[in-house]
Amino acid sequence: MLKVYNTLTKSLEEFKPLTEKKVSFYHCGPTVYWVQHIGNLRGMTLADLIRRSLVYLGNDVTFVRNYTDVGHLTGDNIGDADSGEDRMEKASKRENLDPQTIAKKYIDSFEAHTSALNILEPDHKPVASKYIEQMQELIKKLIKEGFAYETDKAVYFEVSKFPKYTELSGQVLEKNRAGEGKGDVNDPDKKSPHDFALWFFRTGAHKNALQYWPSPFSSSEVENGEGIPGWHTECSAMAGELLGETIDFHMGGVEHISIHHTNEIAQSESANGVKFVNYWLHNEHLLIDGKKMSKSEGTAYILDDVIEKGFDPIILRYFFLNAHYRSKQNFTWEALQGANLSYKRLKKQVNQLQNTKEKGEIAQLYKERFVRALENDFNIPEALALLWELVKYEIKDADKLATVKDFDRVLGLNLLDNAKVEINPEAQELIEKRQLARKLGNWTESDELRDRLKEEYAVVIEDTPEGQRVVN
Numbered sequence: 001m002l003k004v005y006n007t008l009t010k011s012l013e014e015f016k017p018l019t020e021k022k023v024s025f026y027h028c029g030p031t032v033y034w035v036q037h038i039g040n041l042r043g044m045t046l047a048d049l050i051r052r053s054l055v056y057l058g059n060d061v062t063f064v065r066n067y068t069d070v071g072h073l074t075g076d077n078i079g080d081a082d083s084g085e086d087r088m089e090k091a092s093k094r095e096n097l098d099p100q101t102i103a104k105k106y107i108d109s110f111e112a113h114t115s116a117l118n119i120l121e122p123d124h125k126p127v128a129s130k131y132i133e134q135m136q137e138l139i140k141k142l143i144k145e146g147f148a149y150e151t152d153k154a155v156y157f158e159v160s161k162f163p164k165y166t167e168l169s170g171q172v173l174e175k176n177r178a179g180e181g182k183g184d185v186n187d188p189d190k191k192s193p194h195d196f197a198l199w200f201f202r203t204g205a206h207k208n209a210l211q212y213w214p215s216p217f218s219s220s221e222v223e224n225g226e227g228i229p230g231w232h233t234e235c236s237a238m239a240g241e242l243l244g245e246t247i248d249f250h251m252g253g254v255e256h257i258s259i260h261h262t263n264e265i266a267q268s269e270s271a272n273g274v275k276f277v278n279y280w281l282h283n284e285h286l287l288i289d290g291k292k293m294s295k296s297e298g299t300a301y302i303l304d305d306v307i308e309k310g311f312d313p314i315i316l317r318y319f320f321l322n323a324h325y326r327s328k329q330n331f332t333w334e335a336l337q338g339a340n341l342s343y344k345r346l347k348k349q350v351n352q353l354q355n356t357k358e359k360g361e362i363a364q365l366y367k368e369r370f371v372r373a374l375e376n377d378f379n380i381p382e383a384l385a386l387l388w389e390l391v392k393y394e395i396k397d398a399d400k401l402a403t404v405k406d407f408d409r410v411l412g413l414n415l416l417d418n419a420k421v422e423i424n425p426e427a428q429e430l431i432e433k434r435q436l437a438r439k440l441g442n443w444t445e446s447d448e449l450r451d452r453l454k455e456e457y458a459v460v461i462e463d464t465p466e467g468q469r470v471v472n
Ligand SMILES: [Zn+2]
Pocket: 027, 028, 029, 235, 260
């Protein structure tokens, strides 16, 4: 029996899908205006592990992850998603490229990185700007039912019309979001500072918007209701269109609980009159050296930084597997180095198993325990520990191999893939230098080089009768 922690009820619940053995799963994807840092990549990996677990447990999963290419404003950083500049426009100015080119550039970068981390492709990856019509339909419904109202600056959702507004966050509304409505939008007709924008007209702060669409909404300041959608509206519209009015899982980072997901619930449930999401999953953040990741301190690392230090991206995935999705995880280069050594040891053991010619059977006792770990709120660290126990356990190599292969469907560590972990060119140079040093009998130099390779590049060298080799 699968148990999941539901943010909505703040408890561990038995999972009951809407339709037997079928699971609908929406994951909030990136705003494609910048290269995603490894904190965001952790979130993507965690969702991938949950999705793979659900499939492993026998479900037919439809997984949707969107791209936001309009409407996500910078004010979100200070807890006010209705203020600030559109992130896509900011990137357009920074790089002197139009928003569509920016979106394409960063979607490509994101997909290269997720694929390097062995994150499976979603079944659908909707791009927000292609769902303007569905968003407008949703907003029209909300106006018609009396949940939303138009001013000359925007169309707003009226929070007081939705009594369950704080159910997900458990926040006290009056204490939250002070000052909202006094930001860039500065709209005297906004009824309450808690109301949030569903549609911004191309006026005021958004007068020079680079992307905008006509709409059926009216403002005396623009023609044809031209403007841009609110960020939250996007996810409600795309989830509704691709997965239906009620879905099983919706996931995102914990930072989305108080505003983004709260607003999604308000919109979707008011428009459709049914529950939007049965199980809300939220992952905790990645810390860097025990602190919040920070661009200004240079700790917002991206995958390229990891590769430049000589680590294969799969090592980062292995590192992520060591913490539960609801726990913070602390990233340090030393910890990644540790993950690297563990991964290489594991891979070496699995490589040796592959010498067997026999056909093996999955070790049922281990499989049962693996299933139990997954069913316990997707306890991946426990599942990984079990894999380690398995490779050390005294059973036939062929059976071990069959079981490792089965577990790797969830863990995604490419354990049976015999390709060598990529080595960076500087490390390669040192490896060659060491080979020469050994030929010349310079043992001190050879030892120093071996230590340097391990410390600086996480490359482990082993000396065999046939010469040195990289432990993979
Ligand atoms: Zn979202």
